[in-house]
Amino acid sequence: MNKTTTINAYAANEAGGSLEPFTYEVGELKPNEVEIDVLYCGICHSDLSMVDNEWGMSEYPLVGGHEIIGKVSSVGENVVHLEIGGTVGLGWHSGYCGHCESCHSGDENLCASAEGTIVARHGGFADKVRADAASVIVVPEGIDLKSAGPLLCGGITVFNPLVQFDVKSTDKVAVIGIGGLGHIALKFLSKWGCEVTAFTSSESKREEALKLGAHKTLNSRDEAEIEAAAYSFDFIISTVNVKLDWNLYINTLRPKGRLHFVGATLEPLDIGAFPLIMGQRSVSGSPVGSPATIEQMFDFANRHQIQPQVEMFPMSDINKAFDRLKSGEARYRIVLSNE
Ligand SMILES: [Zn+2]
Ligand SMILES: [Zn+2]
Numbered sequence: 001m002n003k004t005t006t007i008n009a010y011a012a013n014e015a016g017g018s019l020e021p022f023t024y025e026v027g028e029l030k031p032n033e034v035e036i037d038v039l040y041c042g043i044c045h046s047d048l049s050m051v052d053n054e055w056g057m058s059e060y061p062l063v064g065g066h067e068i069i070g071k072v073s074s075v076g077e078n079v080v081h082l083e084i085g086g087t088v089g090l091g092w093h094s095g096y097c098g099h100c101e102s103c104h105s106g107d108e109n110l111c112a113s114a115e116g117t118i119v120a121r122h123g124g125f126a127d128k129v130r131a132d133a134a135s136v137i138v139v140p141e142g143i144d145l146k147s148a149g150p151l152l153c154g155g156i157t158v159f160n161p162l163v164q165f166d167v168k169s170t171d172k173v174a175v176i177g178i179g180g181l182g183h184i185a186l187k188f189l190s191k192w193g194c195e196v197t198a199f200t201s202s203e204s205k206r207e208e209a210l211k212l213g214a215h216k217t218l219n220s221r222d223e224a225e226i227e228a229a230a231y232s233f234d235f236i237i238s239t240v241n242v243k244l245d246w247n248l249y250i251n252t253l254r255p256k257g258r259l260h261f262v263g264a265t266l267e268p269l270d271i272g273a274f275p276l277i278m279g280q281r282s283v284s285g286s287p288v289g290s291p292a293t294i295e296q297m298f299d300f301a302n303r304h305q306i307q308p309q310v311e312m313f314p315m316s317d318i319n320k321a322f323d324r325l326k327s328g329e330a331r332y333r334i335v336l337s338n339e
Contacts, residue, residue, distance in 0.1 A: 003028050009126030010318045011061035015053040019318045022061050034082055034133050035074040041124035042067030042149035043325055043334045050118055057119060065124030066092045066117040067149035079133040087139045091152030092288045095132030109290045137294045142302045150308040150333040157262045158185035159297040160289035162192060167235055169193025174233045177240035178205045183332040184308050185237055186212040191304040233257055243267040250275050261285040310335045
């Protein structure tokens with residue numbers, strides 16, 4: 001009687017290992033679950049961190065992939081908001097507890113028991129993936145599906161702070177690091193109405209940043225240039241995962257300005273209290289967004305035709321795609337296709 005489904009995936013079998021074909025069986029769909037036929041799946045830097053067990057929470061075989069765009073192929077009996085054939089997205093979270101203070105407040109992304117799509121379960125580098133329906137987002141018509149995957153992790157990570165901290169169209173905002181996250185941030189912010197500055201150390205990216213929506217660029221390695229930008233910004237989003245001289249950046253904030261981290265730099269922040277106190281400035285961080293904020297982002301991206309800039313690889317070329325990610329040369333996000 002037990003109905004099983006076979007899922008064809010790519011898995012790393014050890015830390016740092018290459019991705020090998022891997023097949024696994026799943027049983028009957030749970031009442032709150034949906035099964036998704038994966039069309040496209042973005043590769044996020046976190047997939048690499050998980051394959052390499054950088055955060056010490058990887059379990060092998062590990063099937064990465066948490067920027068999933070697909071079609072619903074099956075719905076559990078309690079699922080009412082999704083139908084078979086519908087186009088959906090699945091990001092970093094594949095389920096929430098549903099009853100903690102954060103879940104009750106609409107901040108499911110802060111749920112301490114939220115399930116990670118690739119943490120102790122299998123993600124979207126596969127032909128199918130399953131998830132709790134509460135974490136599955138309807139993708140509105142008009143969104144370009146090939147490039148949409150990266151919105152579900154990279155995109156929402158830089159969109160969420162605009163909502164959480166009420167960034168205004170009159171604000172002057174800077175983005176540190178123009179890569180997978182930063183390039184989407186530039187697109188969102190320029191359409192949000194802000195005056196946008198890109199901090200980048202790469203000469204070639206200065207020109208590209210202007211095309212992506214930045215009004216100005218500053219060299220993130222040029223101390224004098226950064227010093228000259230004192231009291232310039234209301235909000236700075238840092239997407240980099242390297243240590244910079246953060247005090248230098250804090251001095252570029254206007255009074256009540258905020259330096260906000262979405263890039264996970266593993267080295268401790270070395271920040272003086274005095275510039276924070278005197279300017280009433282803040283330092284903060286945030287993860288991906290809630291399902292409602294992801295829906296808001298899709299609406300906004302659709303209205304303004306904002307698309308991540310992606311390079312496509314067939315799913316079967318997943319190892320080549322990972323090499324491309326590691327090279328740091330990708331412009332700007334990589335998407336695997338099951339087509
Ligand atoms: Zn919860
Ligand atoms: Zn991610």
